[in-house]
Amino acid sequence: MINKSNTCNNINIFIPKIDNTITKIQLKNIFISIFKEQCINNIIFIKNNKTRTTMVYIYLKYWPSNKLSCSVKNKLINRETIKIVYNYPNYLKCLLKK
16 A cells, blocks of 8 residues: 555665675565565666676665654665665665665
């Protein structure tokens, strides 16, 4: 259910470096497991051939209103880094997309 008061308002996620073995589907499933909703609009992988790294932009349709999602959103707004463990000890370093 989309709550219009929780619309995205340009609050999206940036992952500066991601393991090259992670697919869009896997990444989407990681965030669905956290948000408990299918709120992802688009995921863009950008490969840097010079450094051999990949960064990711995650664009949301809306922010879910559950407690964990709101906590993540508030931390990002406050310029905090979020670390999402997806396969211990591996994690995703998530920042606010500027």
